[in-house]
Amino acid sequence: MPPRHKSEAEKQQIRSAVLDAARELFVARGVDAVTMREIAKKVGYSPTALYLHFADKEDLLKALCATDFLALADGMNAIMKIADPIERLNVMGRAYAEFALSHPNHYRLLFMTPQIPCDAMDGGIEKGNPDQDAYAQLMHMVKLAFDAGCFREDIKESSLIAQTLWAGMHGVCALEITKQGDPWVDWQPILTRILTMQDALMRGLLRQSN
Amino acid sequence: MPPRHKSEAEKQQIRSAVLDAARELFVARGVDAVTMREIAKKVGYSPTALYLHFADKEDLLKALCATDFLALADGMNAIMKIADPIERLNVMGRAYAEFALSHPNHYRLLFMTPQIPCDAMDGGIEKGNPDQDAYAQLMHMVKLAFDAGCFREDIKESSLIAQTLWAGMHGVCALEITKQGDPWVDWQPILTRILTMQDALMRGLLRQSN
DNA sequence: GGTGTTAATTAAACAATGTTAAGTTAACGT
DNA sequence: ACGTTAACTTAACATTGTTTAATTAACACC
Known part of the structure; x- marks a missing residue:
């Protein structure tokens, strides 16, 4: 709930935290397990927060x-x-x-x-x-x-x-x-x-x- | 709306009509286009009717x-x-x-x-x-x-x-x-x-x- | 010929998904 | 002090596969 203005480095860190969470799901259980909601839960954000860092799911997978x-x-x-x-x-x-x-x-x-x-x-x-x-x-x-x-x-x-x-x-x-x-x-x-x-x-x- | 008792041959015919509709979508636009609803519409039935002939979507694709x-x-x-x-x-x-x-x-x-x-x-x-x-x-x-x-x-x-x-x-x-x-x-x-x-x-x- | 059972079918609903719209809250600039 | 904005969330939408609960017509039988 408490948002603070983030530096570019902090943003990058969140981005890579999201990627790490996604990768873990992806490696373990395949592409179908990579749901936006599950990634979000794993990384401690709401599902919509992911869209602040990635245009959509495909964009996220491409980055992966x-x-x-x-x-x-x-x-x-x-x-x-x-x-x-x-x-x-x-x-x-x-x-x-x-x-x-x-x-x-x-x-x-x-x-x-x-x-x-x-x-x-x-x-x-x-x-x-x-x-x-x-x-x-x-x-x-x-x-x-x-x-x-x-x-x-x-x-x-x-x-x-x-x-x-x-x-x-x-x-x-x-x-x-x-x-x-x-x-x-x-x-x-x-x-x-x-x-x-x-x-x-x-x-x-x-x-x-x- | 008017259901009549169907012979085994008629059932097989419906089944293959469903498969034909699915195949057409499938060949033209790939597996993602094969939605149960779209097949149903193409063949003139309600989506649920497909489940009388196939256990689920995977079953239908396997038959294809x-x-x-x-x-x-x-x-x-x-x-x-x-x-x-x-x-x-x-x-x-x-x-x-x-x-x-x-x-x-x-x-x-x-x-x-x-x-x-x-x-x-x-x-x-x-x-x-x-x-x-x-x-x-x-x-x-x-x-x-x-x-x-x-x-x-x-x-x-x-x-x-x-x-x-x-x-x-x-x-x-x-x-x-x-x-x-x-x-x-x-x-x-x-x-x-x-x-x-x-x-x-x-x-x-x-x-x-x- | 009525009557109950059954087969064929559908409409409504559920749960899960990706995604968007509309807030909410705290920090920052002036 | 106060409006703007960045960071986030809750609610909602549309689309999917699938299930449950009707509906409706045909058949079987007495």
């Missing part, structure tokens, strides 16, 4: 994802220090899968949900900046390997290689997230599927001489 | 999907007549992608949504029956090629090959459905991506001698 999108890019970034361009790509793929499977709800929202175009994400993420954009990071790594002549010479576009590698990993992870434990399919172990996908794509895309 | 799941399996089935086991797999993959991209809303509900386990689908679909189960169909085709010695001999499980091929196609299609037109990524043409995925996986999984 922006944070984790940056975390993903950060992880990719650290991998650049590996010297061998192909080993680097392999490690990157496995790091991507690990992110997906240990944050399935985030992964679903980032890469399996249409309503939220990455492009419009909050948090000042810049397209093409490898520090912030995991796809740019992948493109960069593929291009280095491509220019070093690692890939089949009949493939003209390095972006096609990047998109194929991404799609392969995405396919394994997305099916795992969506259909894990579904008795319809007798799944091989997820790690086996990840490594097989990686191995098969690399064999299929690299120059024979490797 | 069962139909299209069968259609998918039917398409796969027709491909069995191709003699060459590898060409057969390639054609199957492209048919799968065509299904996904021409019925994106169905594909999303069938393969990108967790709430609806294939296993519990209505319509009497039997697991493992290749006439009705597209995955069983894939497994069967892969196993034939596997037993004919088409694949690398260090891969011991044919199901691992099937799951990798599926995941690869799924990855391309799911990313296309989710991120088509997203300016974040400069996509190569979708057909190119499909063919590249198929080509790369086959090169990576088949015996060298092929």
Whole structure:
């Protein structure tokens, strides 16, 4: 009941408290559990107060994802220090899968949900900046390997290689997230599927001489 | 207002009229447009009447999907007549992608949504029956090629090959459905991506001698 | 042929959701 | 001292899925 004028820093703090509460619900119980009322209760405000910090629920979720999108890019970034361009790509793929499977709800929202175009994400993420954009990071790594002549010479576009590698990993992870434990399919172990996908794509895309 | 006692056939007809109305909304405007009230209006009943034919909304959607799941399996089935086991797999993959991209809303509900386990689908679909189960169909085709010695001999499980091929196609299609037109990524043409995925996986999984 | 049961249907209502409109209260500037 | 404004809340609205309680016509039977 007692409102006081807040500094910009205090406002930011409330904003991030809201995001933390939302994240906790989100991670634990999925996107449907993230109701404005429940977030508000958790953070000690009335539901309407959230609208002072976020335009609407989608805006709030976008802000949530922006944070984790940056975390993903950060992880990719650290991998650049590996010297061998192909080993680097392999490690990157496995790091991507690990992110997906240990944050399935985030992964679903980032890469399996249409309503939220990455492009419009909050948090000042810049397209093409490898520090912030995991796809740019992948493109960069593929291009280095491509220019070093690692890939089949009949493939003209390095972006096609990047998109194929991404799609392969995405396919394994997305099916795992969506259909894990579904008795319809007798799944091989997820790690086996990840490594097989990686191995098969690399064999299929690299120059024979490797 | 004038209720008359209905035969079983008439009930089935209403049920399928409801499904048709729901499908129309669903295909045109996605799952969010499928509200019980709107279906009811389209089919000329009150919203509550739908509950005489379906337990709840999820049940209705499952029935919707069962139909299209069968259609998918039917398409796969027709491909069995191709003699060459590898060409057969390639054609199957492209048919799968065509299904996904021409019925994106169905594909999303069938393969990108967790709430609806294939296993519990209505319509009497039997697991493992290749006439009705597209995955069983894939497994069967892969196993034939596997037993004919088409694949690398260090891969011991044919199901691992099937799951990798599926995941690869799924990855391309799911990313296309989710991120088509997203300016974040400069996509190569979708057909190119499909063919590249198929080509790369086959090169990576088949015996060298092929 | 009346009469009670039942099947088909609906209108009204409930609870949950995102969101908006209209207050309320305390701090600040002048 | 006093109006304005920032920070918040309570009440309310619209939309959803779903349930309860009628209503109404057809059928079965004596």
